Amino acid sequence: MSACIRLYADPVQINQCKEKLEQTQEAFATMSGVLALAGNEARLKILYLLEEEKELCPCDLSDILGMSIPAISQHLRKMKDGGIIQARKERQTIFYSLKPEHLKMLRGLFKYIQQLKQQNQFV
Amino acid sequence: MSACIRLYADPVQINQCKEKLEQTQEAFATMSGVLALAGNEARLKILYLLEEEKELCPCDLSDILGMSIPAISQHLRKMKDGGIIQARKERQTIFYSLKPEHLKMLRGLFKYIQQLKQQNQFV
DNA sequence: TATTTATTTAAGTATTTGCTTAAATAATAA
DNA sequence: TTATTATTTAAGCAAATACTTAAATAAATA
Numbered sequence: 001m002s003a004c005i006r007l008y009a010d011p012v013q014i015n016q017c018k019e020k021l022e023q024t025q026e027a028f029a030t031m032s033g034v035l036a037l038a039g040n041e042a043r044l045k046i047l048y049l050l051e052e053e054k055e056l057c058p059c060d061l062s063d064i065l066g067m068s069i070p071a072i073s074q075h076l077r078k079m080k081d082g083g084i085i086q087a088r089k090e091r092q093t094i095f096y097s098l099k100p101e102h103l104k105m106l107r108g109l110f111k112y113i114q115q116l117k118q119q120n121q122f123v
Numbered sequence: 124m125s126a127c128i129r130l131y132a133d134p135v136q137i138n139q140c141k142e143k144l145e146q147t148q149e150a151f152a153t154m155s156g157v158l159a160l161a162g163n164e165a166r167l168k169i170l171y172l173l174e175e176e177k178e179l180c181p182c183d184l185s186d187i188l189g190m191s192i193p194a195i196s197q198h199l200r201k202m203k204d205g206g207i208i209q210a211r212k213e214r215q216t217i218f219y220s221l222k223p224e225h226l227k228m229l230r231g232l233f234k235y236i237q238q239l240k241q242q243n244q245f246v
Numbered sequence: 247t248a249t250t251t252a253t254t255t256a257a258g259t260a261t262t263t264g265c266t267t268a269a270a271t272a273a274t275a276a
Numbered sequence: 277t278t279a280t281t282a283t284t285t286a287a288g289c290a291a292a293t294a295c296t297t298a299a300a301t302a303a304a305t306a
Contacts, residue, residue, distance in 0.1 A: 094252075
């Protein structure tokens with residue numbers, strides 16, 4: 001694949017890297033999937049709000065984020081399919097909340113958002 | 124925007140949520156940008172490898188990941204533009220490394236990848 | 247029963263993404 | 277100088293994204 005014919009390439013290093021990735025292959029697929037979900041501003045805000053408020057319905061989220069109901073609904077479906085949120089039905093209303101699955105990781109991200117916020121206040 | 128006319132919507136809660144988001148607006152934009160970069164399997168692996176190996180050139184990355192040089196180069200440019208990696212030139216070779224900027228957050232992600240790996244080993 | 251309400255789904259579309267191949271740069275070596 | 281090497285850039289393209297509007301579900305109410 002590579003077009004480079006390096007004198008100083010370290011074949012041992014290259015192979016060690018390949019092995020490391022192979023052993024961790026599944027984790028990278030899972031992780032990049034979750035990060036891709038969180039890597040959209042609307043979805044990141046939804047996740048943050050679900051952590052703060054415990055649960056919210058599509059209608060509330062639409063109000064809060066100023067986005068259409070179908071747009072919200074489609075983001076929610078994506079995250080539900082991705083296994084990071086869950087739904088609970090109460091009469092006509094569907095309440096979404098964070099799934100425990102990747103909660104620890106998401107909380108790490110929220111903590112970092114708070115740090116960024118603090119930094120911005122002093123700039 | 125919303126089509127729902129809820130009897131039980133809590134306008135105080137809705138407004139508190141809106142305010143929280145407004146105060147944190149910039150942080151969400153920054154954060155989702157970084158997560159979008161990490162939310163691609165190839166790029167996540169590149170970031171991980173740069174953490175492990177300190178620095179690597181496009182050619183090494185091409186070998187390790189089994190991807191074409193231009194594909195790697197374009198991912199690197201995207202992450203450089205996004206401010207999460209930096210370049211150093213030595214003769215003909217360009218060495219890329221993680222920028223200190225969001226390193227703390229990225230390390231949190233790498234730690235979580237290791238945890239996922241451990242879990243997979245016992246499934 | 248018919249209507250209203252909350253939500254989802256479907257279809258359409260403009261934009262973005264992530265690769266490909268080919269060409270352009272820039273530094274080194276012959 | 278010319279050729280080689282490492283990398284970037286450009287152009288093209290198929291697929292994925294993220295919205296839109298309109299229609300379909302499903303539960304509650306009149």
